[in-house]
Amino acid sequence: MIRGTTPTLEFALPFEVDLIAEAYVTISQNQSVVIDKSLSELTCAGKTLTVKLSQEDTLKLQQSEFKTAEVQIRVRMKSGDALASDIMRLYVGRILKEGVI
Numbered sequence: 001m002i003r004g005t006t007p008t009l010e011f012a013l014p015f016e017v018d019l020i021a022e023a024y025v026t027i028s029q030n031q032s033v034v035i036d037k038s039l040s041e042l043t044c045a046g047k048t049l050t051v052k053l054s055q056e057d058t059l060k061l062q063q064s065e066f067k068t069a070e071v072q073i074r075v076r077m078k079s080g081d082a083l084a085s086d087i088m089r090l091y092v093g094r095i096l097k098e099g100v101i
Contacts, residue, residue, distance in 0.1 A: 001053075001069070001093065002095060003059055006055055009025070011073055013048065014047070017049060020076070023075040025037045025071065026071070026072050026073075027061070029062055029067070029068075029092075035061075055100045059099070068092060070088070
């Protein structure tokens with residue numbers, strides 16, 4: 001993911017999204033939450049959760065030669081079960097000119 005861009009992150013789930021009561025896609029760096037998107041901000045279809053990030057979102061991420069962000073999905077099913085994905089790591093690419101375009 002490159003700072004200052006508008007990436008779409010798509011997650012394939014092992015179950016239908018209509019079984020989900022609540023969900024969060026959380027992105028952190030340096031053990032601090034930077035971006036947190038709730039179910040109302042996600043697009044859900046079939047077995048896929050999709051989140052579109054804004055320039056403002058990705059500009060909150062820090063950049064350096066080897067900087068990564070951690071991403072995790074947490075869901076509460078309608079049955080009451082709470083699930084969490086493994087933590088995924090994404091490279092954060094740098095930009096030369098700071099700010100929203």
